Amino acid sequence: MEELDVEPAITNIPAASDGKHLGFAWGPGDILAYETLYMAPGCSFIHEVRKDEDIYSPILRKLFNESHHIFVGLQTIREDLPSKNKKTQFVSISKNYRSVIRACMEELQQVLQKWPRNMEIRYVSILLAIELIWNLCEVLFIDAAPAGPLLLHLLDWVRLHKGDVDEKAREVLQSESPAEHHDYWDVPGGTQTLTEFDVKWRHWHEEVDRCLQDNSFASNQHLEIICKILVGDEDTLLEHKELLSTWYHFLVTRLLFCHPTVKPTELHYYAQSCMTMFLDLRSVPEPLDSILLAAFEFDIHQVIKDCSIALNNWWFVAHLTDLLDHCKLLQSHNLHFGSNLREFLLLEYASGLFTHHSLWQLAVDYFDNCPEFGHVYLELQIERVPLDTERKALKVLRICEQRQMSEQVRSICKIMAMRALRNNRLGSALSWSIRAKDAAFATLISERFLQDYCARGTFSDLDLIDNLGPAMLLSDRLTFLVKYREFHKLYEENRFSEAAKLLLSLITAKIAPRSFWMTLLTDALPLLEQKEVSHSAHCPYLLLYHLTCLVYGFIVFCYGSSCKVDQLLTSLIKESVCRFAGLGPEGLGTPKV
């Protein structure tokens, strides 16, 4: 086994004592831990343990939301754009990400002025670090300015993150004044070549140096210091390190005065030596120092790795890596487990979002942009989203439907149908089971409707049943329910002849549940009384005769002979006989079973 690169983090569980076991259970987002002993017979606390703590911060929610838009925009940048246009776009996207970080930071600071709390203070320092690193990555990797403009960008970088400009304006100006002379910086970008500029700069440098040697400024100590700084005297700079505050500020100052035409490839050397010189007292560099140094070394993978470990937050590494990947700056290892670095980090970030009750919706777009495992992760995560309300269920359902996740669609509808049925909301249960195309469940609910009708004599959810359309074909029982309800409608509208025909077809099609035959038979009786039926041109008597035969047959088949059935049949047959009397006995015969 390889050496451990990083030691695991330890989370203390309150009250769980030594010598006991900790049991646990995974949830969609949390782990439940409890004290137990797997071998002997205690205390019974359960502890809810979470990761991705940042996801739950209301202030960071804005960061997550707004960076999501930028992320989605980045994914739509067309591959076939000329690389120069692309670079401009990537730099502007990088700036957008940073402005979101800054906005979040400023909001946090406003909150802090009112209620200083540890959590927010921590976030401010993390966001500051993130923005600092991101900005440097932008300068070095994304913008990738050549020698000359590179130093300008680095100057901007240091100035942006050196916060106390106003307070210490005088001192800061002392060390940075040359940068104020814009003409000075226009020189290399103008008519001169870099080499010409370099020659002239050296000339000027030598002159200042000679002045110092001549002790021209010895009368004025301050002036002498300024000149020493101008020629980049390292000892003088280090004497004023309290004004520089960080080694990278020192680095940029040193580059400015000693090596204004520094090439990107040389940065690493100066960075390393500046850090060593500056940190001699502290002796150990902070993780942030290592990350910045790795950036100056152009070691992108090290930057990402160190940030992942340092931040315990996937937001930064996932978005930065995605951007760098779009810039084609990452070596594409084809990986064994995840598909690549970008996808690995995006999957982790999006999985974290999914544990949150509203942020999960953002995660969908991230999964969509992970070609290898995005879809299967989405399948596993989305079915765990609690379906608190019908509205939320529909939202989840739409996402699944858009992505042809048929199994998840079916499962969500089934869960909702079952829940509605358990709460006796038959209409909702029916429409969910139709959506799930679950014939067995639709049959079951249709039967409940019919039972309710038998018990109460009325139907509930008429709107739904009357407007099912072809959906009624999902199950025979559902078809019967709809047709039976249609029969009732016809009857109510006094269209008895049509009602009788429909009733007959229901019986001949044999889709009525056996338990319902008695009801059908009872329904048939009043029809026999109706004049419309008896005077219909289409052999009403024959119709009734068939009806009687069939019903008689069904009843005997299903119930055998019983007192109640006999009674009913006797009255039916008597009725028929009376009606048929005019036709003569040959039209009647004995009902055949």
Add this chain to the structure above:
Amino acid sequence: MCRTDRVPTAGILWLALVVIMFVARSIAADHKDLIHDVSYDFHGRRMATCSSDQSVKVWDRSENGEWHCTASWKTHSGSVWRVTWAHPEFGQVLASCSFDRTAAVWEEIVGESNDKQRGLSHWIKRTTLVDSRTSVTDVKFAPKHMGLMLTTCSADGVVRIYEAPDVMNLSQWSLQHEISCKLSCSCISWNPSSSRAHPPMFAVGSDDSNVTYGGKVQIYEYNENTRKYAKAETLMTVTDAVHDIAFAPNLGRSFHVLAIATKDVRIFKLVPMRSDRKESTSTGPTKLEVQIVAQFDNHNSQVWRVSWNITSTLLASSGDDGCVRLWKANYMDNWKCTGILKGDGSPLTSSSGQPTAMSTIVGSSVQTSQNALNGMSAGRYFFPPLDPPRAGTRYGHLLPPSSLIEHCDAEPIQPQQALPYRLSSRALLPLPEAEGQ
């Protein structure tokens, strides 16, 4: 000097290995005896606990994240080992298994409105499965695509698979399969894959400690033609007692990943061998190539539980060292310990004796260990506060106290010597559906 062309060696590229977790809240479960199992429902909004006090409790999470006990009832006449939820497609259904030799199925019924107002729910017993002659050690529902099926395993070495043919009538369960594993069983796990390429498959572990009995993990696969389960593989390298077993979510892969809790944590890959002859698939179970992916002995002795998170990016295990350890693969499929949950031994007292009382202690106690990044503290207290832009250096005093930094390797090692609490029977009965069919 120029290092732009440096390619990092893949082996050193470890990403986000430190999973920092925090205790969001603690809940007084108020069981009269040891808790043996806690189980989240599918959506993570409910949980069930079971205990040696013979009861099961159901807890519901409210809008603000607090847990409330909404039901607590005596379920068995012995210790309740495990409790598990059916998929919500089948309603609100629990199964429990016990030392009393039975497993039981429970269904929540929608109570009267005043019960709901009081935050209580009613659970009724739908069935008791009494086929086992010894303690029922594990109970698991099969993956939902197989229908409503329940599996038990028991100390007499028998796995039983029951089916509820009518999902609306949970009082009728038929015993579909009885599979003799010949060794006292402690745990079962279903392969969750719903791919048509994978026939139903489960793994069963034995806690028989006699190493001469051979492999303690058996894999069974359903044969469409014989309509029976037949043994596909025995993991011969696992010879010590196995306490828990867990298939990972499949993620659309062709192979299966199985975690095992024995004297250490092991992760196996089971690769179905593609057979060229079609008839061979119809006569026997799929041949599996077994590969060990990882093996960790950090728990020092017995490991009692293993379980995967939803996307199988994290495996958790708990063991005799009293810790829960989290294992994570980087994207090179190398596994490492990434987090530890560990008791701090501090007193935490229950607030009151009411059955639904909650004593919630909100807060976090995160300790980060030393990390290799230049020897500095890992984790969220990582960055020194920087100058905020244009706002002075107001936060310079806000570094974390050094007491929060703890060395990982300073954990006390306490091997456990205790009597086995679970009794297992050696009297194994021959059964009609034996292995190899």
